[in-house]
Amino acid sequence: MNRIDARYAELRGAGRIGLIPFVTAGDPSPDLLVPTMQALVAAGADLIELGVPFSDPMADGPVIQHASERAVARGVGIALILDRVAAFRRDDAATPVILMGYLNPIEIYGWARFARDAAAAGVDGVLLVDCPVEEADRAAPLAQAGLHQIFLVAPTTTPERLGGVTARAQGFLYLVSFAGVTGANRLDTGEIAQRIAAIRRATEVPIAVGFGVRDAASAAAIGAAGADAVVVGSALVERLAGAADAAEVAARIDECLAPIRRALDAAPRDPS
Amino acid sequence: MPSTDSRRLPDARGHFGDFGGSYVAETLMVPLAELAAAYEAARNDPAFVAEFERDLKYYVGRPSPIYHAERLSRKVGGAQILLKREDLNHTGAHKINNTIGQALLARRMGKRRIIAETGAGQHGVATATVCARLGLDCVVYMGAVDVERQAINVYRMKLLGAEVVPVTSGSKTLKDALNEAMRDWVTHVADTFYIIGTVAGPHPYPMMVRDFNAVVGREARAQMLEGYGRLPDALVACVGGGSNAIGLFHAFLGDADVRIVGAEAAGDGIASGRHAASLAAGRPGILHGNRTYVLCDDNGQIIETHSISAGLDYPGVGPEHAWLKDSGRAEYVGITDEEALAAFHELARSEGILAALESSHAIAQGIKLARELPSDALVLVNLSGRGDKDVHTIAAREGISLT
Numbered sequence: 190m191n192r193i194d195a196r197y198a199e200l201r202g203a204g205r206i207g208l209i210p211f212v213t214a215g216d217p218s219p220d221l222l223v224p225t226m227q228a229l230v231a232a233g234a235d236l237i238e239l240g241v242p243f244s245d246p247m248a249d250g251p252v253i254q255h256a257s258e259r260a261v262a263r264g265v266g267i268a269l270i271l272d273r274v275a276a277f278r279r280d281d282a283a284t285p286v287i288l289m290g291y292l293n294p295i296e297i298y299g300w301a302r303f304a305r306d307a308a309a310a311g312v313d314g315v316l317l318v319d320c321p322v323e324e325a326d327r328a329a330p331l332a333q334a335g336l337h338q339i340f341l342v343a344p345t346t347t348p349e350r351l352g353g354v355t356a357r358a359q360g361f362l363y364l365v366s367f368a369g370v371t372g373a374n375r376l377d378t379g380e381i382a383q384r385i386a387a388i389r390r391a392t393e394v395p396i397a398v399g400f401g402v403r404d405a406a407s408a409a410a411i412g413a414a415g416a417d418a419v420v421v422g423s424a425l426v427e428r429l430a431g432a433a434d435a436a437e438v439a440a441r442i443d444e445c446l447a448p449i450r451r452a453l454d455a456a457p458r459d460p461s
Numbered sequence: 462m463p464s465t466d467s468r469r470l471p472d473a474r475g476h477f478g479d480f481g482g483s484y485v486a487e488t489l490m491v492p493l494a495e496l497a498a499a500y501e502a503a504r505n506d507p508a509f510v511a512e513f514e515r516d517l518k519y520y521v522g523r524p525s526p527i528y529h530a531e532r533l534s535r536k537v538g539g540a541q542i543l544l545k546r547e548d549l550n551h552t553g554a555h556k557i558n559n560t561i562g563q564a565l566l567a568r569r570m571g572k573r574r575i576i577a578e579t580g581a582g583q584h585g586v587a588t589a590t591v592c593a594r595l596g597l598d599c600v601v602y603m604g605a606v607d608v609e610r611q612a613i614n615v616y617r618m619k620l621l622g623a624e625v626v627p628v629t630s631g632s633k634t635l636k637d638a639l640n641e642a643m644r645d646w647v648t649h650v651a652d653t654f655y656i657i658g659t660v661a662g663p664h665p666y667p668m669m670v671r672d673f674n675a676v677v678g679r680e681a682r683a684q685m686l687e688g689y690g691r692l693p694d695a696l697v698a699c700v701g702g703g704s705n706a707i708g709l710f711h712a713f714l715g716d717a718d719v720r721i722v723g724a725e726a727a728g729d730g731i732a733s734g735r736h737a738a739s740l741a742a743g744r745p746g747i748l749h750g751n752r753t754y755v756l757c758d759d760n761g762q763i764i765e766t767h768s769i770s771a772g773l774d775y776p777g778v779g780p781e782h783a784w785l786k787d788s789g790r791a792e793y794v795g796i797t798d799e800e801a802l803a804a805f806h807e808l809a810r811s812e813g814i815l816a817a818l819e820s821s822h823a824i825a826q827g828i829k830l831a832r833e834l835p836s837d838a839l840v841l842v843n844l845s846g847r848g849d850k851d852v853h854t855i856a857a858r859e860g861i862s863l864t
Contacts (some may be wrong), residue, residue, distance in 0.1 A: 243750070247485070247750075297761035323474055432763075
């Protein structure tokens with residue numbers, strides 16, 4: 190069983206809302222990536238999203254753009270990230286790891302080679318920001334290697350399109366909370382609740398909500414809106430920038446995630 | 462071997478073989494589908510087509526002539542060099558063909574806010590121009606480095622009522638301006654129309670921008686038959702994103718006897734690594750919403766390009782050119798900064814025409830090609846823009862102070 194499916198089954202069984210932190214791999218430093226992942230788990234992460242840095246992150250706001258630029262400048266690429274994921278896996282066999290990024294680095298690495306190496310390193314899923322379902326046949330080697338391809342649902346996704354997305358959904362669906370780039374602050378929880386309900390009618394696949402979740406209050410509101418999990422990205426990436434060592438990374442992660450974790454655990458759950 | 466009938470491409474999802482497509486975030490898929498549907502309806506609407514053609518005639522000044530560069534041809538001593546004079550269009554380049562088409566489409570879709578990216582500023586000026594005429598709000602994204610390099614065009618856009626936003630992310634040039642325009646579009650998608658300036662981006666842009674510029678080749682083909690009684694032996698155009706080139710090439714794709722050559726920016730030379738020759742020296746990848754040839758490193762990171770011509774300084778290229786390269790219908794060669802400058806001077810002195818530095822790459826390749834051909838051969842070069850905007854760059858390069 191894919192670790193993503195196992196983890197969502199656990200969360201549902203326990204009636205908990207999942208916490209998915211996103212960090213840009215290689216920022217603040219490639220050497221701190223494994224300690225960063227370990228600290229995320231210690232702070233209550235249920236799944237981990239690692240951003241694969243790209244020179245032209247069209248869907249990202251300034252915080253993740255700049256983290257990505259710094260990581261690119263450090264030469265961080267897929268091979269290095271997979272090496273660190275494999276190192277993380279030696280001590281953690283359970284926490285799902287999802288790579289999130291853009292297509293070009295994989296196109297250049299090669300799809301078959303990427304799928305094989307990522308699965309071998311212990312990656313569980315891949316979210317390709319610029320790969321809508323229409324173009325997803327390119328990514329067929331992922332499924333053949335046992336990796337889940339995670340798809341986005343956006344505020345602009347029409348009911349007709351939603352059927353096409355849910356038909357291909359694996360692992361979970363990533364609901365983009367507003368039309369915009371990562372890190373902006375335009376949450377409308379009433380609207381999100383409606384979207385979650387619409388997706389639920391179409392599929393059983395779990396729903397994680399991302400974009401604009403920055404603190405305990407926004408995370409709790411998303412949880413209350415019915416999400417199975419919330420993604421915290423820019424707020425965390427911003428706080429990690431410039432951290433000097435593993436201790437500082439762990440302290441900043443705890444400072445950012447602990448209140449969110451508590452809020453999620455206290456949020457009222459719809460028993461359905 | 463794929464079908465070589467490129468005239469029928471792209472397919473319904475914007476693919477030119479394995480190139481093109483819509484590689485964008487989910488948020489943009491519905492807006493792109495709406496755009497494709499609106500464009501499909503518009504191009505089949507005789508009223509829309511008539512208005513577009515009327516604007517091309519009375520506002521742009523079309524048709525642009527084909528001019529026989531006789532003195533240049535004699536000096537070169539080979540084939541006859543003919544110039545398609547897109548430099549004589551209003552705003553001084555082919556870019557206006559596309560911005561008029563897209564702005565009319567924006568108005569038809571009820572979008573009042575226009576955004577655009579620009580490198581050298583030519584597409585920004587052409588966009589600001591049509592927005593002024595149609596009374597649309599206009600925001601132009603421009604890399605901070607280019608804002609510095611192209612101060613006159615920045616001011617020109619402001620005179621036309623546009624807001625110019627300097628982009629400080631990444632390499633602060635054209636590719637980053639395009640990223641930022643996409644981010645604006647995804648944020649204001651309900652009321653905003655994004656006018657992309659070249660045959661790149663996600664479907665339907667490569668097709669739509671090609672169609673609006675294809676007037677160049679349609680005119681040229683008819684003008685050749687009328688004025689010379691036959692088609693040219695070769696076409697030459699410069700290729701950055703590739704909109705003027707595809708505009709000229711498209712009407713000739715089915716004419717198997719017409720050789721088609723694109724001139725890319727080889728900068729300091731391909732071997733130097735300082736160039737923008739995506740087709741000649743790049744590899745297939747995905748950038749700005751389409752699969753095409755890109756210049757990137759082994760980690761897939763897009764690399765900074767170099768050309769003396771800001772309009773060719775782009776690490777990707779329109780996907781239809783990628784297709785034409787792989788199918789063998791067109792060939793793409795590199796022209797260095799030095800060669801383009803030499804061609805600029807040659808044309809200025811022998812014909813009294815200051816060509817844009819972009820177009821000077823095509824002139825240089827046209828001269829090379831003419832040398833190899835007999836004197837009764839005809840080489841048609843797209844003179845895609847005028848060079849007034851480049852006189853400061855050329856002066857600075859040659860150590861001349863104008864102040």
